[in-house]
Amino acid sequence: MFTEPFMQRALLAALFLSPLCALLGVFVTARRMAFFSDTISHGALAGIALGFWWGLSDPTVPMILFSLLVAGAILWLKENTELLTDTIMALLLSGSVSFGIMVLSLLKGYRGELHRFLFGDLLAVGSREVWTAAALLVVLGGVIFSRLSWLTLLTAHEEMAHVCGIPVRRVNYLFVVALTFTVALSIRLIGIMLVTSLLVIPAATARNLSRNLRQHLIFSVLAGLVGGVGGTLLAYQFDVPCGPMVVLTAIGLFLISLVAGRGRQKSRAI
Amino acid sequence: MVAPAGYNELAVEVHDVRVSLGGTPVLEGVDLHIPRGQIVALIGPNGAGKTTLLRCLLGLQKTDAGQIRLLGEDHLERALPRIGYVPQRLALERSFMLSVREFLALRLPETRHWFWQRKTRIDELLGAVVSELGVGGLLNWPVAQLSGGQLQRVLIAFSLLGRPELLLLDEPTAGVDTPGEQTFYEVIAEVHRRRHLTVVLVSHDLSMVFRHASWVYALNHVVCCEGSPEQVMNEESLKQAYGIQVSPYHHHHSHVH
Numbered sequence: 001m002f003t004e005p006f007m008q009r010a011l012l013a014a015l016f017l018s019p020l021c022a023l024l025g026v027f028v029t030a031r032r033m034a035f036f037s038d039t040i041s042h043g044a045l046a047g048i049a050l051g052f053w054w055g056l057s058d059p060t061v062p063m064i065l066f067s068l069l070v071a072g073a074i075l076w077l078k079e080n081t082e083l084l085t086d087t088i089m090a091l092l093l094s095g096s097v098s099f100g101i102m103v104l105s106l107l108k109g110y111r112g113e114l115h116r117f118l119f120g121d122l123l124a125v126g127s128r129e130v131w132t133a134a135a136l137l138v139v140l141g142g143v144i145f146s147r148l149s150w151l152t153l154l155t156a157h158e159e160m161a162h163v164c165g166i167p168v169r170r171v172n173y174l175f176v177v178a179l180t181f182t183v184a185l186s187i188r189l190i191g192i193m194l195v196t197s198l199l200v201i202p203a204a205t206a207r208n209l210s211r212n213l214r215q216h217l218i219f220s221v222l223a224g225l226v227g228g229v230g231g232t233l234l235a236y237q238f239d240v241p242c243g244p245m246v247v248l249t250a251i252g253l254f255l256i257s258l259v260a261g262r263g264r265q266k267s268r269a270i
Numbered sequence: 271m272v273a274p275a276g277y278n279e280l281a282v283e284v285h286d287v288r289v290s291l292g293g294t295p296v297l298e299g300v301d302l303h304i305p306r307g308q309i310v311a312l313i314g315p316n317g318a319g320k321t322t323l324l325r326c327l328l329g330l331q332k333t334d335a336g337q338i339r340l341l342g343e344d345h346l347e348r349a350l351p352r353i354g355y356v357p358q359r360l361a362l363e364r365s366f367m368l369s370v371r372e373f374l375a376l377r378l379p380e381t382r383h384w385f386w387q388r389k390t391r392i393d394e395l396l397g398a399v400v401s402e403l404g405v406g407g408l409l410n411w412p413v414a415q416l417s418g419g420q421l422q423r424v425l426i427a428f429s430l431l432g433r434p435e436l437l438l439l440d441e442p443t444a445g446v447d448t449p450g451e452q453t454f455y456e457v458i459a460e461v462h463r464r465r466h467l468t469v470v471l472v473s474h475d476l477s478m479v480f481r482h483a484s485w486v487y488a489l490n491h492v493v494c495c496e497g498s499p500e501q502v503m504n505e506e507s508l509k510q511a512y513g514i515q516v517s518p519y520h521h522h523h524s525h526v527h
Contacts, residue, residue: 030366149375149382156360156368156376156413159330163355164377164432204365211410212369214385 009130010122010189010232010242016133017186018198018228018246020140022220024179025199026206026213030155033179034200036074039089041183041195043070045100048117053103058126060188067184070096071176120191120243122235133185140178151175152213189232191243201250202227208254208261223253279342281306281436281468282327287336289322296322298491299336306435309462309469311483311499313476315512318490320472324440327470328355341435349436354429356439359421362414370416370424371409374400377431396431402464403427403457419450423457430461437461439471443478451475455482476503 002008028037047066051059070092077088104114116124144151150171153161162168186195206219231246238245282304289297296319304310312320325331327338329346340349362368371392375381380395393400393409400406403423408416416424422442429437439458443451455478462469473479479486479499486502488494490512495502502508 026366030363032363145385148385152368152372153376155366156362156373157357159325159328159357160355160428162330163328163350163353165350207365207367210367212412213367213372216367217385 006123006125007236009125009127010236011229012130013125013133013185013189014228014232014246015225016130016137017182017189018202018224019221020133020137020182020224021186021195021198021228022202022206022224023141023144023217024182025201025203025224026217026220027151027155027175028179028199029203034196035086035089036071036176037179037183037199038196039074039093040067040071040180041187041192042093043067043096044184044187045117045192046070046096046103047100047184048113049100049103049107052107052113058128060126060129060132060185063187064181064184066096067180068177071180075173075176116191117187118191118193119241120187120189120194120246122189122232122242124188126188129185129188136181136185140182143174143178147171189242190246191241194243194247197247197250198224198228201247201254205250205254205257208257209264223250223257227253279306280304280339281308281341282310282470283337283339284323284327285337287323287326287338288334289319289326289331290334291322296491297326297333300489300493302487302493304468304470304485306468307466308484309458309471309482310485310487311479312470312472312487312489313474313479313502314489314494316474320489321440323489324438324470324472327438328353351432352435354426354432354434354437356422356425356429356437356442358441358444359418360413360425364414366412366414368413369409370405370411370413371396373413373424374405374409374428374431377428399427399430402461403430417450418445419447419454422446422450422454426457426461430465434467436468436470439469441472441474443473443475451478458482476508479503 028034044063044067047063048059050066051062054062056062073092074088077083078085101114150161150166153164153166154168154171158168183195186198190198202220202223203216205223206216209219210216227250228246231249232242234249235242235245280303282302284300284302287297287300288295300319300323312323314320322331326333327340329350338346340346341352343349371389372384374396375384375392378395381387381392384392400409403426405423405427408420408424413421413424443454446454458469458471459482461467480503483499485496486499487496488502488508
């Protein structure tokens with residue numbers, strides 16, 4: 001299994017992306033941004049379709065650009081209109097998915113590709129994506145840990161963060177850009193439909209076992225790694241799509257943490 | 271206004287501030303002159319613009335017109351490091367396991383890398399503020415699981431770690447029970463006495479304001495009246511501010527809204 005080049009690439013991508021997703025996931029869930037991430041990932045479908053339309057064999061660049069466009073549109077509409085956030089996101093999610101499917105349906109020979117992007121594919125991860133994921137992990141991991149206090153205070157209370165001298169708007173935009181890149185790159189492996197679960201489930205698993213934020217972050221990264229890498233290995237073993245297997249592995253870990261967390265609470269109560 | 275003797279420097283100067291939200295005027299030419307070292311209460315009915323005024327002071331709300339000077343500074347950025355702000359609540363998701371120790375560590379430059387620091391080192395750096403506010407026993411608790419009264423003490427401790435000269439509190443006792451409310455105002459009075467801070471608090475609890483504030487502004491889109499609690503808290507002035515009959519002395523926690 002480990003000698004196959006495509007499998008090596010898929011495992012490396014899981015190794016780099018799943019801890020990053022899990023780390024961001026702690027803040028995504030605390031800031032109620034899960035739907036936001038879902039909208040960004042679905043926005044990628046339109047980018048993928050446009051990439052094929054332009055005849056690109058690898059649509060990664062238009063996919064990231066279109067996700068960034070959707071993220072920018074959400075922020076702009078939130079700041080400049082009185083529309084509810086949920087309305088804005090539902091509008092952009094359904095709009096970009098419809099646009100993407102329309103474009104794909106006009107192209108011949110790409111319909112099979114749609115399934116791969118929706119649910120993730122081990123074979124789809126290219127070496128360029130692996131290196132981009134590694135760079136993303138190093139850069140974003142470094143930035144997040146060096147500015148962890150900013151991000152944490154912003155998550156706790158934006159106005160207090162402003163009073164403490166944190167450039168709230170700038171940090172918010174940077175967080176969205178970081179999230180967009182991570183989500184868009186994870187799509188190849190996990191798929192558009194399921195990529196948000198890579199953010200949400202490890203954070204929820206870690207929540208069951210943690211007493212403070214430090215533990216929450218550490219356990220989330222570990223749960224992400226085990227779910228991501230373990231799920232990828234199992235997908236190969238059983239010859240099934242990668243995304244659903246990763247998600248099921250992560251859910252398995254969540255259930256274990258739920259029981260373990262309850263047990264720990266009871267033993268503390270006694 | 272006759273400023274109390276001994277104070278010639280102003281902590282807060284607000285001149286003719288006007289704000290409209292969604293086309294509706296909220297502040298229609300507000301003037302405040304708050305001397306240093308006072309506990310000043312902003313009272314008024316809901317929708318009177320108290321919180322909007324506080325947000326203007328903190329630079330969170332743009333003004334349509336008027337000038338604001340805090341701690342003698344024309345530029346808010348220069349005054350901000352010397353200001354403490356205590357919001358009503360944190361609205362923190364219960365899924366976010368931030369502990370009180372970690373939260374307090376966010377305020378100090380020395381503990382900004384709390385993730386890598388030992389608990390004992392963080393406690394050492396947090397220093398006396400923790401015992402001053404009686405939050406030592408809460409350090410391991412998740413912030414999202416604190417009661418209203420506990421959270422308020424933690425929020426004040428957080429603000430005091432920044433060594434502020436001016437403390438701004440927005441309806442600090444909303445969501446706190448009556449005994450907790452009394453303790454809270456006693457804590458504020460004690461902190462004020464020890465640290466000689468200027469405290470500006472938005473409040474709806476007239477009896478607490480009467481007991482602890484040294485100066486009161488009654489606001490209803492404009493400053494309706496101001497003065498010492500004895501001067502302002504009479505039925506005629508309150509009627510002017512609230513537009514209804516309000517009794518300042520028979521207020522047994524029946525909030526005026």
